[in-house]
Amino acid sequence: MSTLRMAAVSAPFGRDLEEDFARIGALIEQARGDGVGLLVLPEACLGGYLTDLDGAAELPPAFRVGGPEIARLAGLAGDMVVCAGFCETAGAKTYNSAVCVTGDGVLGVHRKVHQPLREDASYAAGDRFTAFDTPVGRIGMQICFDKAFPEAARAQALDGAKIVCSLSAWPTSATNRHPDPAQDRWTRRMDLFDRARALDNQLVWVxxxxxGAFGAMRFAASAKVVDPGGEIVAWTEQREGLAVAEFDVDAVVDAARGGMDFLRDRRPDTYPATGGTPYVAA
Known part of the structure; x- marks a missing residue:
């Protein structure tokens, strides 16, 4: 049995790329000092997110997956597995993307599929949810609004993910905003999605x-690690910082699925419109 120490980040990021890299470097060193093997940074932590979702927001700086900015991130990661959000340029298209790196290079990329409000005016949409192998196990990545769609995490679980890393720039409500961010309806919905997706698929959710605030956005913070039973085991609440937890991932996932295995007990023949591949328990 081996344990993995993991951390989810709540932190501010903006257009100043050097400032972003300085903050990322400090967070990586803090996590490394705490024995973390998997660090999940937010959506758009390289260059910041959109200032609003009205359809006319200026784009952040865009980078290629094979470019020097992602190589710099990998160099900072070293022996740690690090997931980070960035604006990706690929051919004539721009995506809201997440990359997973170590010092050896890029392990995986996810392009955000589900686009809230007018985010589609700024980014092209991704078209798949997959899992991939890393030194800390098989993981999937999602970006923000993707977590609101159960099929996304289910597809990654069926592809063998035992950890899903959900990177967000999730704001509080734009209308009727609650003065206490913890009580804001969109903060509460995000927390429910995080817990439900872990429980739905009996996996670890980071x-x-x-x-903070950026343009018209006020972000909900609330970084967390959720266990396969849907319980929050580490949480920043509405503060800046790291939510750190340690698991034997295989053991906790196997234990959760040892009785009622939600993937094994699916009946895809009764809901064919959702698609999906039959699951075979290990």
Whole structure:
């Protein structure tokens, strides 16, 4: 049995790339000092997110997956597995993307599929949810609004993910905003999605989020690690910082699925419109 120490970040990021890299470097060193093997940074932590979702927001700086900015991130990661959000340029298209790196290079990329409000005016949409192998196990990545769709995490679980890293720049409500961010309806919905997706699929859920305000956005923070039973085991609440937890991932996932195995007991023949591949328990 081996344990993995993991951390989800709540922190602010903006357009100043050097400032972003300085903050990322400090967070990586803090996590490394705490024995963390998997660090999940927020959506758009390289260059910041959109200032609003009205359809006319200026884009952040865009980078290629094979470019020097992602190589710099990998160099900072070293022997740690690090997930980070960035604006990706690929051909004629721009995506809201997440990359997973170690010092050896890029392990995986996810392009945000589900686009809230007018985010589609700024980014092209991704078209898949997959899992991939890393030194800390098989993981999936999602970005923000993706967590609101149960099929996304289910597809990754069926592809063998035992950890899903959900990177967000999730704001509080734009209308009727609650004065206490913890009680804001969109903060509460995010927390429910994080817990439900872990429980739905009996896996470990590591959810980062941006902190503070950017343009018209006020972010909900609330970075957390959720166990396969849907319980929050580490949480920043509405503060900046790291939510750190340690698991034997295989053991906790196997234990959760040892009785009622939600993946094994699916009946995809009764809901064919959702698609999906039959699951075979290990």
């Amino acid at each position: 959810a980062s989020n941006q902190f």
